[in-house]
Amino acid sequence: MKLEKKIQLKNMEQDREVTERLVEENLSGKLDKYLQKLDGDDVEGEVALVLEKNKTDRFNGTLNVLVDGKTFYYAREDYKNLADLINHLFDHLKEDLGKI
DSSP: OEEEEEEEEESOGGGHHHHHHHHHHIIIIISHHHHHTTOOTTOEEEEEEEEEEOTTSOEEEEEEEEETTEEEEEEEEEESOHHHHHHHHHHHHHHHHTTO
16 A cells, blocks of 8 residues: 655644654554555555644644545644644544444
8 A cells, every 4th residue: 555644734843753753653553454454556545634733822633534535534623732633633534444
């Protein structure tokens, strides 16, 4: 499987390293078994994560995933902890991939 990762950060570029690490941990740890079910040379996927720090210094995020012709979209707002937001978005993806 070819999985392209796109991470866009707004007003929080200093958090790029942490964000990339958390995305990789979620994909390789939490979702690896679910993504293996879709594995194949012709299977392509895209993970697009957009995060921003809002006016109250909290985090908003969207996760848009396209895998094997299926689209998954999640959005959450007003999280105090960046790691909680990212993990929560990927938890929802894991839940939906489990239904395939």
